[in-house]
Every structure is written in structure tokens, then in C-alpha cells.
Amino acid sequence: MEQIQASSAPIAGKLASRTRWGILAMLFIVTTVNYADRATISIAGAAIRKAMGLSPVEMGYIFSAFAWSYVIAQLPGGWLLDRFGSRITYFFSILLWSIFTLFQGAVGFLTGGAAVAALFLLRLVVGAAEAPSFPGNSRIAAAWFPSHERGMAAAIFNSAQYFATVLFAPIMGWLVHTYGWQSAFAFMGVVGIVCAGVWLKVIHGPKEHPNVSESELRYLEEGGALVALDAGRGAAQPKQVETWACVKELLGNRMLLGVYIGQYCITTLTYFFLTWFPVYLVQQRGMTILKAGFVASLPAICGFLGGIIGGWISDRMSTSGCSLSVSRKTPIVIGMLMSMSMIACSYISDNTLVVIVMSLAFFGKGVGALGWAVVSDTSPREAAGLSGGLFNTFGNTAGITTPIVIGYIVQATGSFAGALVFVSANAAMAIVSYLVIVGEIKRVHLVKSLAR
Secondary structure (H helix, E strand, O other): OOOOOOOHHHHHOOOOOOHHHHHHHHHHHHHHHHHHHHHHHHHOHHHHHHHHOOOHHHHHHHHHHHHHHHHHOHHHHHHHHHHHOHHHHHHHHHHHHHHHHHHHHHHHHOOHHHHHHHHHHHHHHHHHHHOOHHHHHHHHHHHHOOHHHHHHHHHHHHHHHHHHHHHHHHHHHHHHHHHOOHHHHHHHHHHHHHHHHHHHHHOOOOOOOOOOOHHHHHHHHHOOOOOOOOOOOOOOOOOOEOHHHHHHHHHOOHHHHHHHHHHHHHHHHHHHHHHHHHHHHHHOOOOOHHHHHHHOHHHHHHHHHHHHHHHHHHHHHHHOOOOHHHHHHHHHHHHHHHHHHHHHHHHOOOHHHHHHHHHHHHHHHHHHOOHHHHHHHHOOHHHHHHHHHHHHHHHHHHHHHHHHHHHHHHHHHOOOHHHHHHHHHHHHHHHHHHHHHHOOOOOOOOOOOEOO
16 A cells, blocks of 8 residues: 655645646546537437437447447557657547547538448547547546545546536537537537647646646655656656556456456446436436436536545545555445445336436445546556556446447337346446455556566
């Protein structure tokens, strides 16, 4: 377990700058836009399905298109982050995914199979462009935050996925209702392009940032932050790794494998809410697209609050003397138990009560979404981007399986009851993974894969 040096406590009260929180704010904003882009297809989903005459299974494949390329591009994305640094790699990621999101609005000018194919292909390229985003978040958090603040930092940028729905679902729902589904893609594309420009102005490494003070930099170093991760040529650089040997070594680590499996299960919940949940509200609960856009934001608010609370609890437990393993695992287990409450929605007829239960489930999902904090705690310094990419590969494989499996369940049964059981079973498996497989959470030190 990483230890916080005693000398870091006095420094904390004398910091001449708190630049790291401005960096975190930028990560939060970018991740909000990131997830809003992903969710655009779900908000517009009912209108797209009606306009193109798609079946639930066909819609499931379109929902999953993003995740196919997103997963495939994770390891290349992690390599790019380690090779070229977080700032530049992430900038091009934001710019490209925003341009391709903008292009999705033009699919409406096509008809029939050409429109479906174009939409599927554009979702594929958006997924590939977004691949470096979360490994980049984890990498920047590892560089800018000491270990005892990292749980909150990861929880804040991760909670942006919920805030994206809170902020943008009502806006996109109104756009789809008023101007047609194409308008939501055009709007999000423009927002992302602007965000890419701001990113270059704000983001720098700790040793290069013009506003960081010596006391803050010392505080970060003494607290275990990897401040030289993206440092310039004059600084000591991490050793290079042999990519595939490193992947094999990471996969051979039982703790990391358990974390990867747990992330797959937790991300299944994420993709249910990102893809099928608004369709569930329209199709199963009889809401209008406009109302579904607003209603979908209510569980998202709870997820956002749960994410902040989960990170706070984890860091509070850590500073109170609990081991890193206990402080990370406890919120994850409690959160997943709460998420399993969504099964009850199959037996509830009142829509208001359904929204309350879904809000509780989403709150629990937020509390338990500490995977990226665990990645920041455990990734080898020499391969932080690659480790994050591998973690995200496992997690976002759920983005492929979840929409498709739910599509088949809904088409076969005509109901979402089986889908809710499927999602809840994944929450239960996440608990098993962290309690049985993971063991002690600690930083991995590479042995076999360092390049000579």
C-alpha cells in the first residue's frame, strides 16, 4: 500500500497554489462533453428507430457500434498517451470525436440502408477517437494528485458521466423534439470543437504548468503523485516497456485481472443507462421523447451525487487509517448492492416510483464507480497509459455486449424485465470480483516487460 509521507500534512496548509483543482475541473468538463456525445444516440434513439424503421436488435447493434472501435483502440490509445503525452494526444482525441459527432447529423440526408450504414460507421470512428480519453484522465490524475486525494479526483471526473445526462439530456431531448434528431448531433459536435481549443490553453504537466507553485509541486511529489509522467526532456523519464510483454504481465497479475473483470460488470450498468434507459422510458413506460429526456436526468443527478460521495468516503477512510484495499472496496460493494434494486422496477406499475428506484440504482452505481481511482493507485509508472487502456478495454467490452444482449432480450420477450435482471446480475458479479479475486490493492512494479 502506498504511504503518505508525514511531511506532506504541514505543506497542505501552506500551498501557494491549488492548480491541480483547475486541471481537475478541465477533466470534468471534457468528460461531460465526452459522455454527452456518447449519450446523443440514446436520446435520439427512439426518433431514429421510428424514422428508419429499425428493430430492437438492429437498434442494439447501432448502440454498440461505438464500443466496438472504442475497445479495439484502447491499447493503441494508451500507447499514444505514453509515447506523446496526455496533453497533445487528448487534444486530437477531443477534436476528432467532435468532428465525427457533427457528421452524424448529416446522416439524415441519406435514406434506407445507406443511412443506417453511415450512422453505424460514424459511431465506429467516434468510438476510436474517444479511446484515449479515460486512460488520459487516469494518467493526468496520477500526475496531479497525491494518493490520498486521488479517490476524490477520480470520482469527480468519473461523475461527469452522470452530469452529462443532467445537463445535456434535457437540452438534447428538446432539440430532438423541436428540430429533429439530427440537431442533437450538430449541437454536441460544435460544443466539443470549442472544448478542444480550451483544453490546449488549460492543460499542462505539473512541472510545466505556469501557475503551479513550488510548495504545491512538493506537496504532490511527497504525496505520491507521478509529477514527471509527462515532463520535458530535461526531467527523468520512465523506462520504456515492451508493449505486448507488458500487456501479458499486467494480465498475469491476479489483482489487476479482478479489477478488470469488476470494471466490465460495472460498465454494463453504465451502458444500460447510456443506451437503452431512455428507450425503456418511452417504450415500456409510455413517456414522450421530450419527457424521457428530462426524466433521464433525475437518476443521473443521483449518480453524480453518488460518485462524489463514493470518492469522498473512500478518501476519508484512507486518511482515517484504513488500508487502500478497504477504502476502495467498501464503497464499490455498497454501491453495487444498491444498484441491484433496479430489479424491483419489473414489479412496479407507478412511473414515479420507477424513477425513484432507478435513481437509487444509479446513485449506487455512482458510489461504486471507483475503478479509475484503483487504476491510478495500481498502474505501473512506466505504463500508466497502457494499463489504463487495458482496464478500459475490459470495461467497455460491456458497451458491445450490453446493448446487443438487451436488444435480443427485449425482442424475444417484448419486455425489459429480463434486461433488468441481466444488468443486476452484473452488479452482483462486480461484488464477487472485488471481494474474491482482487485481494490487496497496491501499485504494480513491472519486472519482465521493461525494455532493455
